Amino acid sequence: MNVINDNKLHGDPGIEAHELHHEIPVSAEGATPMQRDRATTIFEKGAAGRRAFVAPKLDVPEVDGLLPDALRRTAPARLPEVSEPELVRHYVKLSRRNFDLDTGFYPLGSCTMKHNPRLHERVASLSGHARLHPLQAPERSQGALELMYNLERALGEVSGLPHVSLQPSAGSHGELAGVLLTRAFHEDRGQVRTKVLTPDTAHGTNPATVTMAGMTVVKVGTNPDGGVDLDDLRAKADDSVACLMLTNPNTLGIFDPNITEIAKIVHDVGATLYYDGANLNAIMGKARPGDMGFDIVHFNLHKSFTQPHGGGGPGSGPIAVSERMKPYLMNPRIVREDDGSFDLDDHGYEKSIGRLRGFQGNYGCFVRSYAYICSLGGEGLTDASETAVLNANYLLAKLTEHGVADKLPLAFGDGCMHEFVLSGAPMKKELGIKTLDLAKRLLDHGYHPPTVYFPLLVDEALLVEPTETETRETLDGFAEAIAKILTEAEQDPLIAQNAPYTTPVRRLDEARAAKTPVIRQPLG
Amino acid sequence: MTQYTAVTDADLAEMLSAIGVSSVQELFDRQIPADVRLGRALDLPEGMPEQEVYGHLRELARKNVSAEDEITFLGAGMYDHYVPAVIDMLLGRSEFLTPYTPYQPEVSQGNLQAMFEYQTAISELTGLPVSNASVYEGPSAVASAGYLARLANGKPKFVVSRGLHPHSRDTLATYAHGFGAEIVEVPLKDGVTDPDAWAEAIDGETGAVFFQQPNFLGAVEDAAALASAAKDSPAVVVGQYDPIPLGILKPPGECGVDVCVGEGQTLGNRLDFGGPSFGFFAATEAYLRRMPGRIAGETVDADGRRGFVLTLQTREQHIRREKATSNICTAQALNALAGVVYLTWLGKQGLVDLGELLLQRTHYARSALVELEGVTALHEQPVVREFALDLEGVDVAAVIRRCQDAGVNPGYALGRDYEEFPNGLLVALTEQRSKADVDTLVEVLGAAIAAERSAGVEVTA
Numbered sequence: 007m008n009v010i011n012d013n014k015l016h017g018d019p020g021i022e023a024h025e026l027h028h029e030i031p032v033s034a035e036g037a038t039p040m041q042r043d044r045a046t047t048i049f050e051k052g053a054a055g056r057r058a059f060v061a062p063k064l065d066v067p068e069v070d071g072l073l074p075d076a077l078r079r080t081a082p083a084r085l086p087e088v089s090e091p092e093l094v095r096h097y098v099k100l101s102r103r104n105f106d107l108d109t110g111f112y113p114l115g116s117c118t119m120k121h122n123p124r125l126h127e128r129v130a131s132l133s134g135h136a137r138l139h140p141l142q143a144p145e146r147s148q149g150a151l152e153l154m155y156n157l158e159r160a161l162g163e164v165s166g167l168p169h170v171s172l173q174p175s176a177g178s179h180g181e182l183a184g185v186l187l188t189r190a191f192h193e194d195r196g197q198v199r200t201k202v203l204t205p206d207t208a209h210g211t212n213p214a215t216v217t218m219a220g221m222t223v224v225k226v227g228t229n230p231d232g233g234v235d236l237d238d239l240r241a242k243a244d245d246s247v248a249c250l251m252l253t254n255p256n257t258l259g260i261f262d263p264n265i266t267e268i269a270k271i272v273h274d275v276g277a278t279l280y281y282d283g284a285n286l287n288a289i290m291g292k293a294r295p296g297d298m299g300f301d302i303v304h305f306n307l308h309k310s311f312t313q314p315h316g317g318g319g320p321g322s323g324p325i326a327v328s329e330r331m332k333p334y335l336m337n338p339r340i341v342r343e344d345d346g347s348f349d350l351d352d353h354g355y356e357k358s359i360g361r362l363r364g365f366q367g368n369y370g371c372f373v374r375s376y377a378y379i380c381s382l383g384g385e386g387l388t389d390a391s392e393t394a395v396l397n398a399n400y401l402l403a404k405l406t407e408h409g410v411a412d413k414l415p416l417a418f419g420d421g422c423m424h425e426f427v428l429s430g431a432p433m434k435k436e437l438g439i440k441t442l443d444l445a446k447r448l449l450d451h452g453y454h455p456p457t458v459y460f461p462l463l464v465d466e467a468l469l470v471e472p473t474e475t476e477t478r479e480t481l482d483g484f485a486e487a488i489a490k491i492l493t494e495a496e497q498d499p500l501i502a503q504n505a506p507y508t509t510p511v512r513r514l515d516e517a518r519a520a521k522t523p524v525i526r527q528p529l530g
Numbered sequence: 531m532t533q534y535t536a537v538t539d540a541d542l543a544e545m546l547s548a549i550g551v552s553s554v555q556e557l558f559d560r561q562i563p564a565d566v567r568l569g570r571a572l573d574l575p576e577g578m579p580e581q582e583v584y585g586h587l588r589e590l591a592r593k594n595v596s597a598e599d600e601i602t603f604l605g606a607g608m609y610d611h612y613v614p615a616v617i618d619m620l621l622g623r624s625e626f627l628t629p630y631t632p633y634q635p636e637v638s639q640g641n642l643q644a645m646f647e648y649q650t651a652i653s654e655l656t657g658l659p660v661s662n663a664s665v666y667e668g669p670s671a672v673a674s675a676g677y678l679a680r681l682a683n684g685k686p687k688f689v690v691s692r693g694l695h696p697h698s699r700d701t702l703a704t705y706a707h708g709f710g711a712e713i714v715e716v717p718l719k720d721g722v723t724d725p726d727a728w729a730e731a732i733d734g735e736t737g738a739v740f741f742q743q744p745n746f747l748g749a750v751e752d753a754a755a756l757a758s759a760a761k762d763s764p765a766v767v768v769g770q771y772d773p774i775p776l777g778i779l780k781p782p783g784e785c786g787v788d789v790c791v792g793e794g795q796t797l798g799n800r801l802d803f804g805g806p807s808f809g810f811f812a813a814t815e816a817y818l819r820r821m822p823g824r825i826a827g828e829t830v831d832a833d834g835r836r837g838f839v840l841t842l843q844t845r846e847q848h849i850r851r852e853k854a855t856s857n858i859c860t861a862q863a864l865n866a867l868a869g870v871v872y873l874t875w876l877g878k879q880g881l882v883d884l885g886e887l888l889l890q891r892t893h894y895a896r897s898a899l900v901e902l903e904g905v906t907a908l909h910e911q912p913v914v915r916e917f918a919l920d921l922e923g924v925d926v927a928a929v930i931r932r933c934q935d936a937g938v939n940p941g942y943a944l945g946r947d948y949e950e951f952p953n954g955l956l957v958a959l960t961e962q963r964s965k966a967d968v969d970t971l972v973e974v975l976g977a978a979i980a981a982e983r984s985a986g987v988e989v990t991a
Contacts, residue, residue, distance in 0.1 A: 036835060045639065045836045047647050048874055058616075059880035061887055065965040066894035073889060073912050077750055079780050083654040085878045093874055094616055100644055101625035105637035108624035117630050121534050125580050127622060130802075133598035134591025140804030141606055141942055142595060146934065149593030150803050163573050175666035175805065178847070178857045186708050214847035214857035218677060219708035223852040261561040291572045292558050298566045316864030317641040318631030318824065319664070320806030336704075352946075360704035364607060364669040364697040364793065365804025373587065380583045384572030386532045392554045393535045399557055400545040407548065423561055449637055457633070460848070477536040478545060504832070509636040511837040516635075519829035519841040523818065525660065526650040 040103065040510045048096050049527040052088035084529050103510040104317070105454050111480050113401075115425045115457035115469025116209070116257060118287045118309035120390075123381070126312070126374035135373050140365035144349045150369060151348035155340050157376045158324075164286075164387065165303045166296025167326035173336045173367040177284060178211040180304025180323030181251070183336060185219040186359045187302060187327065188249045188278045190334040194357060199248035199277070205234055207258060207461045209284060212251045221248060228463060232418030233262040236271070243275045253282040254298070255289070257461045257469070259398065259422040269299025278302060278331070286310045287473070288395060288424035291388025301328045307368075310390075311375035322371035333357040338366065393474035394424040397481060401472050402426050404485035413437065413492050417464040424473075430466030437492065438499040441466040444491055446513060447505040451487040532577070595934070597801060601967050602939040605916050605958020606746070607668065607695050608795045608804065611774070612962050614875050617798050617868050626867060631824070631860045635839045636831075641863060642838035645826035648870040655776050655873070655881075656790045657783025658812040663824040664866035665858060668793025669698040671809030672770050673705035674822045674856060675789045676738055678813075679766040680709050681855060682820055685737030688713045689765070691723040691756075693745025696947040698770055702740065711737060721749040721909020721918070729759040736765040743771050743779065747944075748892075748916035748956065749909055750779065757786030766817075773797055773810065775914040777885030782812075789813045798872025799865050808862035808869060819845060822856030884961060888915045892959050895968045899957070902976045904983070908944075908954055916958040918944060918951070924982045926955055932978035933971075940975050 036042040088096070105112075112119035130136060138150055158170035174180040185202065192199045201224045202216040213223040224242055227235035234252070243250075250272045255261040262268065272279050281295040281303035287310040295303040307313045307322035315321075327335065332355070339354025350366070382390065402422060405411065413433040416426060430441035439447075445455030445468075457469035472481055495502050506512060531537055537545065542554075551557060558567070578586070597610040604610075620626060625640060632638030645663040652661035665671045672695075676688060688711050690699055703713055716728045723741055732739060739760045744750050757767045769787040774796045782790040795807035813821060819842065827841030847854040876884060896917045900907050908918035921929060926943040933940045944954025959968075 036833065041833075041835065045643060045838070047643065047650070048870075049647065049650055055879075057877040057880055058614075058875045059877060059884075061880065061883040062961050062964070064887060064890055066890050066968075068890055069893055072893050073750070073778065073914065076754075077752070077780055077912065079776070079778055082878050082882050083651075083776065083781070085651060085654060085876065085881060086874045087877050087879075088874060090616060090875070093871070094619075097616075097620050097644070097871060098623070100640040101620070101623045103637075103639035103643070104625040104629050104641050105634070106625045107628035107630075112630070114630055114633070119630060122628055123534065125583060127627075129584060129587035129591075131618075132588060132591040133596050134594040135587075135596075136800045136802055137596040137598045137610070138594045138803040139597060139602060139604045139610065139801050139939075140608055141604055142803075142939075143930070143934070146595040147593075147803065149590035152593065153587075153590050160574055175670065176859065178859050179666060179670070182705075182708075182857060186704065189708065210847035210849070210851045210854070211857050211859055213852035214850070214854040217852045217854070218705070218857050220710050255561070263561075263563050266563065266565055289562070291568060293562050293566050293568055297568065314627045314864075315630040316862075317626055317629050317638075317644075317867070318860035318863040319808075320862050320865055321860070322806070359707070361697055361700035362670065362704055363667055363701055363805075364695070368805035369803035370800070370806050377583050377587055379574065380578055380586060381580065382532055382534075383577030384574035386577040387574070388572060389532050389535060392558075393537055395557050396537065396542075396545060396549075396554050399549045399551075403548040403550070421557065421560060445634065446636070449634065454629075454637065455634060475534050475536075478541045506636050510639045511636055511831040511835055513832045514635045514837045514839050515829045515831070516839050516841070519827040519839045520843070523825075523841055524828040525646070525825055525841065526653045527646065529650075529654075 038508060047527045048086045048088065049529060051096060052086050052092060054087055056087045056089050058088065058090035058093050110452050110454060111476060111484055112454040113456050113470050113472045114454060115471040116284055118471060118473055120312055120473040121475035122312055122314040126377045129377050130370050130373040148348055151340055151350065153376050154372055155342055155348055157372050158340065160379050161305055161324055162326055164290055165326040166294030167303055167328055169332040169335060170324055170326045171336045172324040172372060173362055174323035174325060175363055175368055176321040177304055177306040177323045178215060179362060180325045181211055181215040182218060183325050183362055184280045184302040184304060185215055185221065185249065187331050187334045189219060190357065190359050191278060191331060192248055199246055201247045203242060203247060203250040205252065206463050207256050208251060208253065209257065209282060212282060232258040232260040233264055234268055236264055236267060239268065239271055243271050245275055247275055247277045249278045249280050251280040251282060253285055255285050255423040258418050258427050259425040260419050261423055265298045273299065284309065288391055290391040291384060292391055296328065301331050307371050307375040312378050313371040313374050320368055320371060322368040334359050336362055390474045397472045397474060397476060398422050398424050398426055401470065401481045401485060404482060405488060408485055408489035410489055410492060414468065425469060425471035427461065427464050428468040429464050430468055434466055437495040439495045439502040441468050443502040443505065447491045447502040448487060449506040450508050453484055453487060600934060600937050600939050601970060603941045603957045603963065603971060604939050606942040606956055607697065607793060608801055609958055609960050610801060610962055611796055611960045613798055613800055616875060617871050620871055621864055621868055626864060632840060639838060642826045644867050644870060646828065646838050648866045649826060651870050651873045652810050652812050655773055656812040657781030658790055659815050660818045660821065661810065661812040662821045663826055663861040664808040665811050665823050666862060667805055667807050667809045668770065669695060669701040671791035671811050672698040672740060673701045675768040675791050676702050676706055676711065677709055677856065678789065678817060678820050679738035680711055682766060683737050683764045685735050685764050686711055687736045689731045689736055689739040690715050691741040692716060692718050693723050693747060693751065694740050694742045694770060695746050721747050721911040722751050723756060725755060728756060732760050732763050732765060734763060736763045738766040738768055740768045743769055744775060744914055744916065747909060747918040748913045749911035750914060753782060753785040753787065761786065775885055777881035778889060789817060794865065794869050798868035806862060806865055808865035820855050821845065823858045824861045887961055888959055892917060894965065895957065895959060898968060898972045899975065902972065902979065904979050908951060916956060919955045919957060921953045921955055921979060924979055926953055929978045929982050932981055933974050936974045938971055938974040940971060
C-alpha cells in the first residue's frame with residue numbers, strides 16, 4: 007500500500023491505494039494519520055490549574071457579601087483547563103477535520119456555495135463596524151444606518167419589491183416574517199385565512215414555518231415538466247387560502263413558465279404570493295420576483311450575497327415586500343430624513359407585526375453583502391447569475407458527454423437554471439450503488455458531494471449547484487470524477503458502497519447516534 | 531467576467547458549444563417567459579475595485595462611534611467584553627469560515643466535534659443536561675422556547691416578567707400571535723419580578739413562564755422562587771440568562787428552570803451592531819426530543835472509531851416538514867464556535883474570576899454613582915454586572931448626549947422601554963472598564979447632570 011498524503015484532508019486522496027480497501031479491511035487504528043488520531047474533546051485535555059485567561063487585577067476595594075449565598079453557585083462549571091497553546095492546537099487540528107469551500111469544489115445544491123471574498127472579512131472587522139453597540143444613538147451610528155439603508159435599496163432593486171426589512175436572522179426566519187405578514191394582511195381585512203399552499207418540491211422550512219405561524223399546509227402537485235400543477239392549484243385556491251409559497255426557479259432548477267398565470271390564480275382569490283429566495287442566484291438582473299407578481303421575498307445573504315456559511319450559520323434573511331404588505335413590516339424602521347441623515351424609528355410601520363429578534367439584525371452580514379454589491383455593481387450581479395446558469399448547464403452537458411446520463415438522468419426537463427437535479431434511480435438499479443454511495447465516493451476524490459435525497463419527489467436525488475465562481479477546469483474535473491466512479495462501480499460496486507476511505511473518519515453510524523443519544527462529553 | 535468569475539472568451543465559446551446554444555441569453559430565454567424578463571440593467575451603482583470598496587466601507591465605519599472610540603457603559607443585552615485574539619484567528623480559518631452545515635459528517639468532524647464541545651460547555655454552564663448546537667440569537671431563542679411549550683402542553687397562556695428584555699417580550703409576542711398564545715405581563719416590584727403577582731398569574735392554563743436572570747434592570751432574581759411558583763402548574767419554566775455571571779450565580783438547572791436560553795454575544799462574539807451572535811438553548815432531559823435546531827451526537831465509524839454526527843434529526847424541518855419542532859435550519863455554528871473557544875479560553879477558574887471581578891467593580895460603580903447629587907439607585911437588589919439609576923428631574927437622553935460629547939457613554943435610557951422609569955439609566959460593566967474608567971464616568975455624569983440642571987433652570991427662568 008502506498009503512503010497516503012495526509013497533509014491535507016483533500017488534495018491528493020491516494021485513491022488508487024484505497025481501491026482495495028473493501029477487500030482488506032482498514033484496521034481500527036486507521037489507514038491515515040488523521041484516522042489514527044482518535045477524536046479527543048477539549049474536555050479530555052489539559053490539567054487542573056491550567057488557564058489561557060489572566061483576569062484583570064481587582065482595582066477596587068473588595069467587599070464581602072455582595073451576593074447572598076442562596077443565589078450563589080456552589081461548584082464551578084467544569085469548563086476545560088488548558089493553556090493557550092493547547093487551545094490553539096486543539097482547534098486548529100479540529101479545523102483540519104473539515105472540508106471547506108476555500109479548499110475544494112462544493113456543489114451543494116440549493117446552498118449557493120460561492121466564493122467568499124476576504125475583503126468582506128476585513129471590512130467587517132473594522133472597529134467602527136465590529137465594535138459598534140446596537141443601542142448606540144442613531145446620530146452616532148450614521149455609517150451603519152447609511153449602510154443598511156443602501157443595502158435595503160439595493161435588495162429592493164434586485165427583487166423588484168421596494169420595501170425592505172433586514173431584520174430576519176436567516177432564510178427560515180425571513181419565511182416566518184413573510185407568513186406572519188400575510189397573516190397580519192388578512193387580519194387587517196377582517197379575514198381569517200389559515201391555509202398556505204406549498205409545492206411538493208418545497209424546502210422543508212416552508213411547511214415548518216407555516217405550522218409555526220399557526221396555519222395549515224396544503225400541498226400542491228408538480229406537473230410533468232417540473233412546474234406547479236395548474237389544475238391542482240386552481241382546485242385548491244379558494245378564499246380560505248392565505249398564501250402560496252414558491253421558489254422560482256424551483257428546487258428542480260426549473261423556472262416555472264406559468265408564473266404569471268400562477269400569480270393571477272393566487273391573487274384572484276385574495277391570497278398573497280411568497281417567494282423563497284433560496285434560488286435568487288439564478289436570476290439577478292434577469293428577472294425579478296416583484297415583476298412576476300410576488301408580494302414578499304426573502305433573501306439569503308449567505309447564498310446569493312456571499313456571507314460565508316460558517317459551518318452552518320450565521321446567515322441573514324432580509325425580506326422585501328410590495329406596497330400592500332408594507333404597513334405590516336417589522337419595526338424598527340430605518341428612515342432617511344430630509345437633511346440626508348438616518349434614523350431608527352421604533353414605530354416606523356404602524357401596523358407592524360412587531361419584532362422577530364433583538365436589535366436590528368445581523369449587521370455583520372450586512373457589511374459583507376453590501377461590500378459584495380459595491381464590488382460587483384448591477385452589471386456584476388447580473389454577470390454572477392449569467393455565469394451561474396452557464397456553469398450549471400455546462401456541467402450538465404459535460405456529464406452527458408461522459409455518458410453519465412443513462413445512469414444519472416436529469417429528473418425533469420432538458421436544461422436548467424443555476425442548478426439541476428439528477429436521479430440516481432437507474433444507477434442504483436443497474437450498478438447497485440445508491441446516490442449516498444456516489445456522494446461518499448466523491449469525498450475520496452476531494453469533492454464535497456452535491457445535495458442528496460432532496461428534493462423529495464425525485465428518487466435517489468442528486469441536486470447539483472456549481473455556482474458562478476468555479477472555473478471550467480473544476481467543472482471538467484468533477485464530471486470526470488463522477489464518470490470514473492460509475493465506471494468503477496460497474497466493475498465493483500463494493501468500492502463505492504464502503505466509501506469513503508481517505509476522510510478523517512469513515513462512514514458513520516447515524517442510527518446508533520439517534521438510538522442512544524450522547525450529546526455531551528461525560529465528565530468524571 | 532468579474533473578479534470572482536473565470537469565464538474567458540475562449541471558455542465561453544467552448545462552454546456554449548458543449549451546451550449547444552449560441553449565447554448565454556439563450557439559456558435564460560428558453561427558461562424565463564418574455565413577459566417577466568427584466569429587459570434592462572439593474573439600477574445600481576457601478577462596481578468598484580477592491581481598494582475603493584475598502585475605502586467606502588472604512589468611511590462608513592468612521593461615521594460610527596464604536597466601543598473603541600468612547601468609554602462605554604452601554605449594555606442592555608449586548609456587552610463590550612474583550613474578544614481574545616485566538617478567536618479572530620480560529621474563526622478566520624477557511625476550514626471553519628467557509629463550509630456549510632455538516633451534511634457530510636465524514637468531512638465535517640471539526641465542525642461537529644466543536645458543536646459537541648459547545649453543547650457540553652453550555653450544559654455545564656447552565657446545569658441542564660441537554661443543549662442544542664445554538665439558535666439565531668437571544669430574543670428569538672426566548673420565542674422558540676415559547677413554541678416548545680406550545681407543542682409540549684398546548685396551554686394558551688404565557689406569563690412573562692416585565693424584567694425580561696423588551697426585545698424578548700416583543701419577539702415572543704410576535705411569535706405567539708402566530709402560533710396562538712396569550713401573554714400576561716407581571717410587573718416589577720423593588721426592581722425584581724413581583725412575587726405575589728407572579729404566583730397569582732400562574733394557573734392551570736399557563737403553558738410557560740418567562741423571566742430573565744439578571745433581569746433587564748440588572749437585578750438578580752430569586753430564580754428558584756420564581757420557578758417554584760410554577761411547579762404545580764403545567765407551565766414550562768423558561769429563564770433567559772446572561773452567561774457571563776453564571777460563573778458565580780446559581781445555575782438554572784439547580785433552580786428548577788426547565789428551559790434556559792440566552793444571548794451568546796458575551797461569549798467571544800463582537801458587538802457587530804447587534805449581530806450575528808448566537809442564542810443558546812438548554813433544557814431538561816424531558817424536552818430533548820422537542821428541542822429546536824441542530825444537535826451533534828457521538829457515534830462510531832465503520833471501523834469503530836469515535837466520530838460525531840447531527841442527531842435526533844427527526845425533530846427537524848428537512849425530515850418532519852410541517853410537523854417539525856421548529857423551522858430553524860442550521861445553527862449559528864461559527865458564533866457558537868467562538869462561544870466554546872471563549873469558555874475554553876476563560877477556563878474553569880477564569881469564568882469565576884471574571885464573575886467576581888465584575889461583581890466587585892459593579893458594586894464600586896453603583897456606590898460611587900449614587901453619591902452624585904440627584905442620582906439614586908432605582909433598586910437596591912444585588913447586581914452583578916449592570917444596575918439601574920434614577921436621575922430624577924433631568925432629561926436622561928440629554929444627559930447621555932452631554933456625557934458622550936465628553937467621551938463617555940454612560941448607558942441606556944430606560945424610559946425608551948419603561949414608561950414607569952422615565953429617568954432611569956441602565957449602566958453596564960465589563961472587564962474592559964477599569965476603576966479609572968468608572969471614576970471618569972462618575973466625574974462626567976456628575977458634570978453632565980449639573981449642566982443639564984442649570985440649562986433647565988435657564989430655560990425655566
